[in-house]
Amino acid sequence: MEDLTEFALNYAVGLGVEYVEVRYQSDTFESVILKNGVTEASVLEESKGISVRLIANRSLGFASTNTLSRRSVKKTVGEASKLARTASRLLEKGVSMGGGDLGNEKVDIKPRIRFSNVDLESRVQLLKEADGEAEAATAKTQVKVPARILTLDTWLTDKMVVTSDGARVSSITPRAAVYTFITAYHPQKGSVQRSFDLGGTGGWEVVERWNLSELLKNEAHSLSKILLEAKEAPKGEMDLVLGPEVVGIICHESSGHPGEADRILGREAAQAGETYLKPDSLGLRVGSPNVNVVDDPTVKGSFGFYKYDEEGVRARKRTLIKEGIITEFLQNRETGSIFDVESNGSSRAVAYNREPIVRMANTFLEPGDYTGDELFQGIREGLYIKNFMEWNIDDRRFNQRYVGLEAYKIKDGKLKERIRNPILEMTTIGLWSAIDAVGEDLEFKAAYCGKGDPSQAIPVWMGGPHVRLRKVSLGGA
Amino acid sequence: MKREEIPHYVLNLAVKQGATDVVVGLVEENTRMIRFSNNEVSVSKAYHEVMLNIFLMIEKHRTATTAPVSSAKNLEKMVLRLIKTARITPPAEIYAPLPKGPFHYDQKLLKGTRISLEPNELMGYVEEAIKSALEEGAKKVAGTLVATKAKVTLATSGQVHVTEKPAGLELSVRAFTSDISSGHSVSISRNASQFKPSEAGRTAGEIAKAATNPKQGEPGKFTALLGPLVFAHLVSQVGLLSSAFLVDIGQSFLVDKLDSEVAYDKFTLIDDPTVVDSFGAKAFDDEGVPTKRNTIVERGVLKTYLHNSTTAKKASTETTGNAGLISPHPWNLMVIPGNRTFEELLADVDEGIYVTNDWYLRYQNYREGDFSTIPRDGMFLIKRGEISAPIRELRISDNLPRILKSIIELSKFRSWIKWWEVGVPTLVPHAVIGDLNFTRSTM
Numbered sequence: 001m002e003d004l005t006e007f008a009l010n011y012a013v014g015l016g017v018e019y020v021e022v023r024y025q026s027d028t029f030e031s032v033i034l035k036n037g038v039t040e041a042s043v044l045e046e047s048k049g050i051s052v053r054l055i056a057n058r059s060l061g062f063a064s065t066n067t068l069s070r071r072s073v074k075k076t077v078g079e080a081s082k083l084a085r086t087a088s089r090l091l092e093k094g095v096s097m098g099g100g101d102l103g104n105e106k107v108d109i110k111p112r113i114r115f116s117n118v119d120l121e122s123r124v125q126l127l128k129e130a131d132g133e134a135e136a137a138t139a140k141t142q143v144k145v146p147a148r149i150l151t152l153d154t155w156l157t158d159k160m161v162v163t164s165d166g167a168r169v170s171s172i173t174p175r176a177a178v179y180t181f182i183t184a185y186h187p188q189k190g191s192v193q194r195s196f197d198l199g200g201t202g203g204w205e206v207v208e209r210w211n212l213s214e215l216l217k218n219e220a221h222s223l224s225k226i227l228l229e230a231k232e233a234p235k236g237e238m239d240l241v242l243g244p245e246v247v248g249i250i251c252h253e254s255s256g257h258p259g260e261a262d263r264i265l266g267r268e269a270a271q272a273g274e275t276y277l278k279p280d281s282l283g284l285r286v287g288s289p290n291v292n293v294v295d296d297p298t299v300k301g302s303f304g305f306y307k308y309d310e311e312g313v314r315a316r317k318r319t320l321i322k323e324g325i326i327t328e329f330l331q332n333r334e335t336g337s338i339f340d341v342e343s344n345g346s347s348r349a350v351a352y353n354r355e356p357i358v359r360m361a362n363t364f365l366e367p368g369d370y371t372g373d374e375l376f377q378g379i380r381e382g383l384y385i386k387n388f389m390e391w392n393i394d395d396r397r398f399n400q401r402y403v404g405l406e407a408y409k410i411k412d413g414k415l416k417e418r419i420r421n422p423i424l425e426m427t428t429i430g431l432w433s434a435i436d437a438v439g440e441d442l443e444f445k446a447a448y449c450g451k452g453d454p455s456q457a458i459p460v461w462m463g464g465p466h467v468r469l470r471k472v473s474l475g476g477a
Numbered sequence: 478m479k480r481e482e483i484p485h486y487v488l489n490l491a492v493k494q495g496a497t498d499v500v501v502g503l504v505e506e507n508t509r510m511i512r513f514s515n516n517e518v519s520v521s522k523a524y525h526e527v528m529l530n531i532f533l534m535i536e537k538h539r540t541a542t543t544a545p546v547s548s549a550k551n552l553e554k555m556v557l558r559l560i561k562t563a564r565i566t567p568p569a570e571i572y573a574p575l576p577k578g579p580f581h582y583d584q585k586l587l588k589g590t591r592i593s594l595e596p597n598e599l600m601g602y603v604e605e606a607i608k609s610a611l612e613e614g615a616k617k618v619a620g621t622l623v624a625t626k627a628k629v630t631l632a633t634s635g636q637v638h639v640t641e642k643p644a645g646l647e648l649s650v651r652a653f654t655s656d657i658s659s660g661h662s663v664s665i666s667r668n669a670s671q672f673k674p675s676e677a678g679r680t681a682g683e684i685a686k687a688a689t690n691p692k693q694g695e696p697g698k699f700t701a702l703l704g705p706l707v708f709a710h711l712v713s714q715v716g717l718l719s720s721a722f723l724v725d726i727g728q729s730f731l732v733d734k735l736d737s738e739v740a741y742d743k744f745t746l747i748d749d750p751t752v753v754d755s756f757g758a759k760a761f762d763d764e765g766v767p768t769k770r771n772t773i774v775e776r777g778v779l780k781t782y783l784h785n786s787t788t789a790k791k792a793s794t795e796t797t798g799n800a801g802l803i804s805p806h807p808w809n810l811m812v813i814p815g816n817r818t819f820e821e822l823l824a825d826v827d828e829g830i831y832v833t834n835d836w837y838l839r840y841q842n843y844r845e846g847d848f849s850t851i852p853r854d855g856m857f858l859i860k861r862g863e864i865s866a867p868i869r870e871l872r873i874s875d876n877l878p879r880i881l882k883s884i885i886e887l888s889k890f891r892s893w894i895k896w897w898e899v900g901v902p903t904l905v906p907h908a909v910i911g912d913l914n915f916t917r918s919t920m
Contacts, residue, residue, distance in 0.1 A: 032566075033803070035570070035725070035726060036570075036725075036726070038567075038568075038569060038570045039566060039567040039568070039569060040539070040569055040570075040803060041539040041540060041541055041566065041569065041803060042539070042540045042541075042562055042563075042566040043540065043541045043542065044540070044541075044542040044544075044558070044559070044562065045542060045543045045544070046542070046543070046544040046545065047543070047545075048544075048545055049526070049545065059518065059521070060519065060520040060521070061520070061521050061522070061523075062520055062521070062522040062523070063522065063523040063524070063525075064523075064524050064525070064526075065525045065526070066525075066526050066527065066528070066545040067525070067527060067545075067546075068545075072525075075525075076523070076525065079523040079525075080521075080523060082596055083509070083511075083521035083522070083523055083596050084521055086521070086596035086597055086600055087511065087518040087521045087596070087600055089600065090513070090517055090518045090600055090603060090604060090607075091517050091518060092515070092516065092517045093515075093517065094517075095519075119565070120562065120565050120566060121565060121567075124566075124567050146727065147725070147726045147727025147728070147844075148726070149726045149728075181726065181727075181728060183726075183727035183728075183844055185727075185844075190845060191727070191842060191844045191845060192842065193727070193840075193841075193842050193843060193844060265514075265515075266514050266515050266617065266619060267512075267514045267515075267519050267619075268514075269514050269617075269619035269651055269653070270514065270619040270620040270621060270649055270650065270651040270661070270897075271621070271649075271897045272897075273836070273853070274656065353524050353526065355520060355522060389840070389841045389842070390839045390840060390841035390847070390848065390849060391839055392837035392838070392839045392849060392850065392851055392872075393837065393851070394837075394851045394853065394870070394872075395836060395837075395851070395853050396656070396657070398870075399851070399870055399872070399917070399918045400918075401849055401872060401874070401916075403841050403849075421841060425872070425916055425917070425918050425919055426918050426919055426920055427918045427920065430918065430919075430920035434920075453510070453512060453621050453897060454510075455897070472919075472920070473919035473920050474919070475919070
């Protein structure tokens with residue numbers, strides 16, 4: 001594909017554009033769907049093409065095609081250029097590209113076990129065993145798990161990015177993911193549901209590490225216990241311990257998204273919305289000194305891993321909140337030029353035909369130095385919320401709600417009875433400020449973050465340690 | 478090989494190799510998208526794609542692929558790989574042979590409409606939307622314009638070979654008078670003559686202006702007047718969750734509700750892609766079955782789930798023409814209107830809240846319908862039948878089956894909605910809901 005990407009680049013430069021970046025991307029997926037223990041279908045999918053993103057007359061144009069001929073690519077470049085030039089009459093400030101640590105490298109993630117070495121039968125068997133464990137986990141109770149969906153995806157991304165100012169990066173990235181949705185049902189007590197994703201970068205060894213059967217058994221067992229035992233959630237002020245899954249979604253929604261520079265500038269205003277942060281919010285205290293949130297694409301094996309972003313900029317760890325203070329925004333080269341900073345490698349696109357925009361990668365709260373026992377011992381009356389189902393946040397990223405699924409009462413530092421659906425409905429600053437102790441552990445969950453128009457569901461990790469919050473008012477107002 | 482010959486070539490090859498049932502779809506799509514923010518264009522985009530979708534069964538063994546179009550030799554390789562994959566894919570629960578044609582299709586639906594992708598014309602729409610929002614008092618305007626032209630050819634082993642040419646224009650526009658005061662509106666159309674960018678911009682601007690200086694809203698249960706964007710979001714959930722596949726996996730509050738009362742007795746929800754010139758008009762589904770008008774909820778009673786041939790066989794019924802090869806889905810939802818004007822609905826609310834838009838709807842439990850969603854853009858207190866003051870920072874935290882049964886009244890005027898949060902074109906009135914539960918952050 002090198003010839004075709006260089007051809008596109010040179011043709012665009014010849015049209016007199018101010019900047020051009022060309023990306024070839026191929027994603028090949030193999031998926032299997034298991035519905036209620038029976039294979040629904042296997043799916044093979046290939047998405048492959050070239051996109052060109054350019055600036056002409058200070059105006060940004062993007063065009064893509066999956067017809068990989070010189071004729072088609074030439075036409076695509078022409079369309080991007082024509083659109084950009086036509087739009088320049090509707091510009092006030094216009095667009096330019098800032099600097100960044102541009103790369104010139106090939107990055108191939110080598111799988112230990114290639115996906116091609118794992119046949120469909122083995123994949124189905126893995127899902128069936130896990131599904132069987134989920135069913136068996138509740139067999140001795142009146143709780144059934146009558147509705148279950150499990151999907152397993154493996155895919156390979158082959159990508160090349162070239163820019164008119166010298167970036168030349170290519171990569172081959174294998175990824176694996178599992179999606180689960182389980183309903184537990186009791187004739188008198190109704191239903192509870194659990195859904196989550198697992199995901200990582202690497203070969204089949206990633207899937208083996210998950211121990212899916214054990215995981216599904218524990219999840220189904222937990223759902224049955226919630227149905228049979230959980231008591232109504234208390235309301236009012238109390239101390240909390242949140243598990244890494246809850247901490248992860250909070251980091252993603254209440255630190256990562258608010259700190260996206262394109263959102264701060266209003267570029268996503270009509271879709272994913274804006275943010276309570278402003279361009280001058282660097283230095284603003286939003287949480288207690290115990291809060292350190294980072295976004296790091298370079299975490300090996302992570303679902304959001306990449307070494308270079310879609311603008312050819314080398315990825316690095318970004319410290320979004322340091323000791324409770326906003327310290328850095330997520331920037332691409334477009335936003336970096338407005339903020340007068342270098343890009344920190346946050347430009348991502350989910351496929352060849354999607355515009356690269358500012359995205360998170362792996363967003364998490366950095367561990368502290370509290371052991372699990374120490375976190376709990378400090379609580380006389382409180383709640384432990386291990387995971388969640390329902391969540392949302394307003395489009396200024398200031399008012400959020402997380403409704404717990406597996407949750408317990410804490411009394412005198414010990415876990416007591418199960419609690420059903422405790423509601424955490426708080427402001428961003430209220431939430432970050434209530435954290436008084438951070439655990440020494442660290443766990444991640446995978447997810448597909450949605451942003452952009454057309455919406456791009458991009459692989460990320462979100463995570464953190466267990467944390468303790470003081471005097472939180474539970475239950476929503 | 479000519480492009481239009483590909484579906485038949487692939488179909489015949491797959492059948493020859495032992496497939497019992499085959500669907501081949503060839504989709505060629507040309508899209509232009511202009512995104513704008515801060516009163517200027519942020520990016521202009523063009524997509525050109527030609528994709529081949531193949532679904533293949535060897536009785537209960539099912540496999541599918543999506544891939545770019547390639548040479549005859551590569552297509553042959555692709556089919557052989559699919560056949561091999563199907564043979565080793567364990568059997569599905571149900572084998573429903575593909576519906577047998579030939580079918581009769583509405584030629585007007587197949588024909589589609591004419592849409593221009595000319596950049597100057599598209600920028601003109603954007604200019605109109607921004608200008609009219611600013612004229613209403615907005616300080617900044619953002620949004621998206623999408624123009625799409627497609628050609629979809631479907632060939633199946635059920636003697637289907639048919640082509641349709643959908644096209645459409647979509648505008649979503651959000652106007653701001655401050656960081657916390659905004660309004661949103663949309664215009665969608667299959668043809669330029671009914672496309673109203675100025676009107677959408679003006680409405681967004683009007684709401685934004687009225688929403689200026691909002692006060693913190695108070696939580697509680699209120700009579701709520703829901704604007705079309707909000708009601709379409711809720712109604713489209715009913716349409717989506719009426720998929721027999723989602724019902725089967727418990728991802729729906731409509732499980733075991735067939736022929737039961739699920740809503741207020743004047744609420745009727747129809748999926749009708751046969752209305753020529755409506756945005757979601759469509760002649761055939763993904764199995765080649767002619768689409769039809771399906772009444773999902775009739776006067777409050779759930780009348781049908783949406784089916785493809787596989788889910789229909791499992792339920793011992795007929796396909797509703799809503800395939801989705803794995804999961805059926807709605808095409809073009811419509812709520813039957815009420816007989817009151819917006820002003821009359823408003824006048825009847827003694828104390829309540831008018832919500833013009835919402836986003837981020839998430840369920841705690843699909844089967845029970847427990848969810849929350851967040852009002853955004855203009856939200857207003859209603860006092861003694863009049864809009865009194867803009868408010869902010871509330872959340873709708875409630876239960877969808879309860880909301881459907883708590884509809885008090887619907888307006889006679891309806892609007893077509895489709896935007897970032899509402900993926901299925903949905904024609905809805907304003908709705909008045911009793912005792913809608915609003916919550917807010919505690920600290």
